[in-house]
Amino acid sequence: xxxxxxxxxxxxxxxxxxxxxxxxxxxxxxxxxxxxxxxxxxxxxxxxxxxxxxxxxxxxxxxxxxxxxxxxxxxxxxxxxxxxxxxxxxxxxxxxxxxxxxxxxxxxxxxxxxxxxxxxxxxxxxxxxxxxxxxxxxxxxxxxxxxxxxxxxxxxxxxxxxxxxxxxxxxxxxxxxxxxxxxxxxxxxxxxxxxxxxxxxxxxxxxxxxxxxxxxxxxxxxxxxxxxxxxxxxxxxxxxxxxxxxxxxxxxxxxxxxxxxxxxxxxxxxxxxxxxxxxxxxxxxxxxxxxxxxxxxxxxxxxxxxxxxxxxxxxxxxxxxxxxxxxxxxxxxxxxxxxxxxxxxxxxxxxxxxxxxxxxxxxxxxxxxxxxxxxxxxxxxxxxxxxxxxxxxxxxxxxxxxxxxxxxxxxxxxxxxxxxxxxxxxxxxxxxxxxxx
Amino acid sequence: xxxxxxxxxxxxxxxxxxxxxxxxxxxxxxxxxxxxxxxxxxxxxxxxxxxxxxxxxxxxxxxxxxxxxxxxxxxxxxxxxxxxxxxxxxxxxxxxxxxxxxxxxxxxxxxxxxxxxxxxxxxxxxxxxxxxxxxxxxxxxxxxxxxxxxxxxxxxxxxxxxxxxxxxxxxxxxxxxxxxxxxxxxxxxxxx
Numbered sequence: 060x061x062x063x064x065x066x067x068x069x070x071x072x073x074x075x076x077x078x079x080x081x082x083x084x085x086x087x088x089x090x091x092x093x094x095x096x097x098x099x100x101x102x103x104x105x106x107x108x109x110x111x112x113x114x115x116x117x118x119x120x121x122x123x124x125x126x127x128x129x130x131x132x133x134x135x136x137x138x139x140x141x142x143x144x145x146x147x148x149x150x151x152x153x154x155x156x157x158x159x160x161x162x163x164x165x166x167x168x169x170x171x172x173x174x175x176x177x178x179x180x181x182x183x184x185x186x187x188x189x190x191x192x193x194x195x196x197x198x199x200x201x202x203x204x205x206x207x208x209x210x211x212x213x214x215x216x217x218x219x220x221x222x223x224x225x226x227x228x229x230x231x232x233x234x235x236x237x238x239x240x241x242x243x244x245x246x247x248x249x250x251x252x253x254x255x256x257x258x259x260x261x262x263x264x265x266x267x268x269x270x271x272x273x274x275x276x277x278x279x280x281x282x283x284x285x286x287x288x289x290x291x292x293x294x295x296x297x298x299x300x301x302x303x304x305x306x307x308x309x310x311x312x313x314x315x316x317x318x319x320x321x322x323x324x325x326x327x328x329x330x331x332x333x334x335x336x337x338x339x340x341x342x343x344x345x346x347x348x349x350x351x352x353x354x355x356x357x358x359x360x361x362x363x364x365x366x367x368x369x370x371x372x373x374x375x376x377x378x379x380x381x382x383x384x385x386x387x388x389x390x391x392x393x394x395x396x397x398x399x400x401x402x403x404x405x406x407x408x409x410x411x412x413x414x415x416x417x418x419x420x421x422x423x424x425x426x427x428x429x430x431x432x433x434x435x436x437x438x439x440x441x442x443x444x445x446x447x448x449x450x451x452x453x454x455x456x457x458x459x460x461x462x463x464x465x466x467x468x469x470x471x472x473x474x475x476x477x478x479x480x481x482x483x484x485x486x487x488x489x490x491x492x493x494x495x496x
Numbered sequence: 497x498x499x500x501x502x503x504x505x506x507x508x509x510x511x512x513x514x515x516x517x518x519x520x521x522x523x524x525x526x527x528x529x530x531x532x533x534x535x536x537x538x539x540x541x542x543x544x545x546x547x548x549x550x551x552x553x554x555x556x557x558x559x560x561x562x563x564x565x566x567x568x569x570x571x572x573x574x575x576x577x578x579x580x581x582x583x584x585x586x587x588x589x590x591x592x593x594x595x596x597x598x599x600x601x602x603x604x605x606x607x608x609x610x611x612x613x614x615x616x617x618x619x620x621x622x623x624x625x626x627x628x629x630x631x632x633x634x635x636x637x638x639x640x641x642x643x644x645x646x647x648x649x650x651x652x653x654x655x656x657x658x659x660x661x662x663x664x665x666x667x668x669x670x671x672x673x674x675x676x677x678x679x680x681x682x683x684x685x686x687x688x
Contacts, residue, residue: 080578081593082571089600107604108611111637115558116551121529124522124557302533305550309529334519339570342518342561347572349558349604396574439576 062366069094069363073404083400084343087350094357103360107353114352115345118305119225124341125308126216130172131333132315133286137324139168139181141282148271148279155253156267157195161186161203162210162249166242167286169211173218175435176446178208183450191456196263198467199253201451205443205464206249206471209432212398214242216293216308218344219399219431223424226351226406231304232297233493234424239294240488241425245478252474285318298496347403355407368411378416379483385409386430386479393434397442401431425482425489433475436468444468497665500657504650504669510643511563518561521553528553548624552633559640563647587659590670594652601648605641612638 069090076086095103146167147160161182169178183204190200212219215235224231257264293311296302302310319325358364376384392401413423435443438461448464482488532546565571581589614620616631654669 076593076596077574078577079589079593080573080575080581081596082566082573084571085597085600088604089596092600092603104603104607105610107607108609108614108634108637111604111608112555112611112634115555115637116633117554118547118551121525121550121554124554125526125529128522128526301537306529306533309526310533312526313530334522335515337522338515338518338557338561339565339568341522342558342565343570343572345554345558346562346565395576397572400572400574 062361062363063370065094065097065361066363066367068097069357077396083396083403084347084350087347087354087403089350091350091353091357094361098357098361100360103356106356110352110356111349114348117225118303119221119231120345120348122216122221122231122305122308123218123344124337125305125312126173126218126221127341128333128337129308129312129315130174130177131336132312132319132325132330133289134172134174134177134181135324135329135333136315136319136322138285138318138322139164140185142168142286143182143185145279145282147267148276149283151267151269151271153250153254154261154266155199155250155257155264157186157190157193158199158203158253158257158264159250161190161200162207162246162253165204165207166210166214166246167290169208170214170216170242171211171286171289173211173216175208175211176442178211179204179443179446180450182208183447184454187451187456188454191454194265197456197459198463199256199263201447201459201464201467202469202471203249203253205436205447205468206474207246208443209435209471209475210242210246210249212431213238213245213425213428214290215239215297216304216311217428219402219428220424221304222344222348222399222402223406223427225348226355226402227410227420227424229420229424230493233421233496235294235297235304236492236496237421237425237489238428240492241429241478241482244481244488245429245475248474248478249471252470289314289318298492300496344399347400351403351407354403358407364408364411367408368415371412372415376416378418381412381416382418382426382483385426386476389427389430390433390437393430394437394439394441396434398431398434401434402427419486419490421493422482422486422489426479429475429479429482433472436465436472438465441465441468497663500650500653500669501665504654507563507643507646507650508567511567511647514560514562514640514643515564518557518564521557521560525550525553525557545624545626548622548626548628552628555633556636556640559636559644562640563643566644566647584659587655590655591652591659594648594655598645598648598652601641601645605638605645608634608637608641 072093073086073090076089077083143160143164146163147157150159150163151157153159165178165182168182169175172178186204187200215238217235217238220234220238221231224234289311292314293307296307296310297304316325389401435441438444444461444464448461451459528543528546529550532543535541535543612631612634615634620630622628622630650669654666658666658670
C-alpha cells in the first residue's frame with residue numbers, strides 16, 4: 060500500500076477511536092495492530108511479545124512510579140501550607156503580594172508532586188479563600204494558580220521529560236537539567252507580568268500589610284527548607300553525576316517518607332492511598348508506552364517514518380517554519396488531549412523528522428514540554444482549568460464560571476508562547492546547563 | 497445475574513491483589529535502588545543486581561496494576577465527546593470499544609504467551625550473574641494480560657446485557673470505575 064494512504068488511513072482510524080472515547084493506550088495499540096495486518100507483516104506480530112518486554116523492562120522508566128510515589132507522599136504530608144507561608148514571608152512584600160507566592164509555591168510544589176492538577180487543588184485551597192478575603196482581583200488570583208501550576212513539568216523532576224527521553228533515547232538527566240533555566244525564567248516572566256499589572260493598577264492587589272519580622276522570615280525559611288532540600292538533592296545528585304534520575308527518584312521517595320515521619324503526618328491510610336494512586340497514575344502512563352511502542356514499531360516496519368521524513372525534508376521547510384507548524388499542531392492536540400498523550404502520539408511519527416532537520420533533541424524536549432504546559436490551560440480539555448474551577452466553587456465562590464477561569468489563564472497562555480519565542484531566539488537557555496554536566 | 501456478579505467480584509479481588517503486588521513492587525524498587533545509591537556512594541559497594549531486578553519489578557508493576565487502573569477509571573481517554581453520550585447510543589459505543597479492547601488484549605496475550613513459551617523452550621537466561629530464566633519475569637505479562645482480558649470480558653458482557661434490560665447488578669459492574677476512597681484532604685493549614 061502506498062505510504063501516504065496508509066498513514067492517512069491510520070490517522071483516521073486512530074482519531075475515530077480516540078474521539079469515540081477509547082482509552083489512549085488501547086487506541087494506539089489497536090491502530091498499530093491493524094497496521095501490522097494491513098502491511099501483512101508476520102514478523103511484526105511475532106515481535107509483539109519482544110516489543111512489550113523490551114519497552115517495559117526499563118530502569119529509566121522505573122523513575123516514573125518512584126517520582127509519582129514521592130509526589131503522592133509529599134502531597135499528603137501537609138507541607139504545602141507551610142511552604143506557601145514560608146514563600147510569603149520572603150516575597151509577600153513585592154507589589155502583587157501573595158500572587159507571587161502563588162507562582163513560586165505552585166512552581167515548586169508542582170515540580171515535586173509532578174502534578175499541576177494536584178498543585179492547583181492543594182495550593183488553590185490554601186490561597187484562594189485568603190486572597191478573596193483580602194480583596195485581590197479574582198482574575199489575577201486564578202490565573203496565577205492555573206499558570207503557576209503549569210511550571211511544574213518544566214522544572215524537574217518531570218514525568219513528560221522521562222517519557223520523551225525514553226521514547227527518543229535521550230538522556231533524562233540532561234533533559235532535567237535543560238528544563239531548569241527555562242523554568243526559572245518562565246516563573247520570573249509570570250512574576251514580572253503580575254508586578255507590572257499591579258504597578259499599573261494598584262487596586263488589583265492590596266499591599267501586603269502584615270508585618271514580616273526577621274523571625275517570621277527565619278521560620279519561613281525552615282518551612283521552605285524540606286522542599287528546597289528535596290529538589291536540591293535530586294537536581295544536585297543528577298547534575299554532579301552522583302545519581303541517575305531513577306536513583307534520585309528512589310532517594311526522593313525515601314526522603315519524603317522520612318519527612319512525613321518527622322512531621323508525624325504518616326499513617327497507614329495515607330500511605331495506602333498514596334500507594335494506590337501511584338499504581339493508578341503510573342500504570343495509566345506506563346501502559347500507554349506499550350501502545351506507543353507498537354506505534355513506533357509500525358512506523359518503522361511500514362516505511363512510513365522513512366517516507367514521511369523524506370517528504371517533509373523535500374518540502375524545504377525552514378526550521379522556524381517547521382516549528383511554527385508544530386506549534387499549531389500541538390496547540391490543536393493540546394485542546395483535545397492530555398499533554399503526556401501528546402508525546403506518545405506524536406513522537407513516533409515526528410522524531411525522525413526532527414533528527415533529519417538537525418534540531419537539537421534536548422532543546423526540542425524543552426519546546427515540547429512548554430507546548431504541554433500550554434495544553435494544560437487550553438479548553439476544552441485543559442485539566443488545570445477544571446480543577447481550578449472545582450477548587451474555586453469548593454471555597455464557596457459560586458458565581459464564577461469556567462469561562463472566567465479560562466480568561467484568567469489567558470495571559471499565561473500568551474506568556475508561554477512568549478517563552479517559546481525566547482528559547483527559540485536564545486536556545487542556550489535550554490542547552491547550556493546540560494552541555495556543562 | 498448472580499454468576500455475573502460473583503465473577504465480577506472475583507475479578508475485583510484479582511485486580512486488588514494485582515494492585516497490592518504492584519504497590520509492594522514500588523516499595524521494593526525504592527529500597528533496592530535507594531540502598532544501591534547509598535552503598536555505592538558511602539561504602540563503594542554496589543548491589544550488582546539492583547538494575548536488573550528493578551526492571552523486572554517494573555514489568556510486574558505495570559501488568560499487575562493495569563486491571564486495577566482500569567477498574568478505578570484511571571486509564572486515560574479523551575472524553576469530551578464520550579462524556580456527552582447518553583442512553584442507547586452510549587451503550588452501542590461502549591460495546592464497540594470493549595470489543596476492540598478485548599481483541600487487542602487477546603492478540604497481545606497470544607503473542608506474549610508464545611514469547612514466554614519460546615523463552616522457556618530455549619531456556620533463555622539473563623546475561624547477568626543471576627542467570628535468571630527469562631520466562632519467570634516475562635510470565636507476569638501473560639498473567640497481567642489474562643486478568644485484564646477477564647475484566648474487559650465482564651464489562652463487555654454487562655454492556656451487551658444492559659441493551660436488553662436495566663439492572664442494578666449490571667450497572668454496578670459497569671460502574672466499577674468507582675472512586676475508591678481517593679482523599680482530597682491534603683492536610684492543609686493556612687496560617688498567613
